[in-house]
Amino acid sequence: MKCSICNKKSKKLFICEECGAKFCANCGDGKREWCDMCLQFEETQKNNESIDT
Numbered sequence: 874m875k876c877s878i879c880n881k882k883s884k885k886l887f888i889c890e891e892c893g894a895k896f897c898a899n900c901g902d903g904k905r906e907w908c909d910m911c912l913q914f915e916e917t918q919k920n921n922e923s924i925d926t
Contacts, residue, residue, distance in 0.1 A: 875895075876896050878909060883898070885897070885898065885923065887901060887908075889908040891908070892908065892911055896908040906913045
């Protein structure tokens with residue numbers, strides 16, 4: 874199986890709860906089950922909210 878983020882083969886993949894992408898342990902948070910893309914988006918949203926307030 875291949876990671877949707879890095880395209881490398883991995884024995885264990887997680888499925889992102891936010892977008893449904895399959896990702897390896899290097900490309901996201903397996904405990905939270907979010908890929909790096911969604912984690913970065915969430916962080917950007919938090920930063921934007923703190924600027925607005």
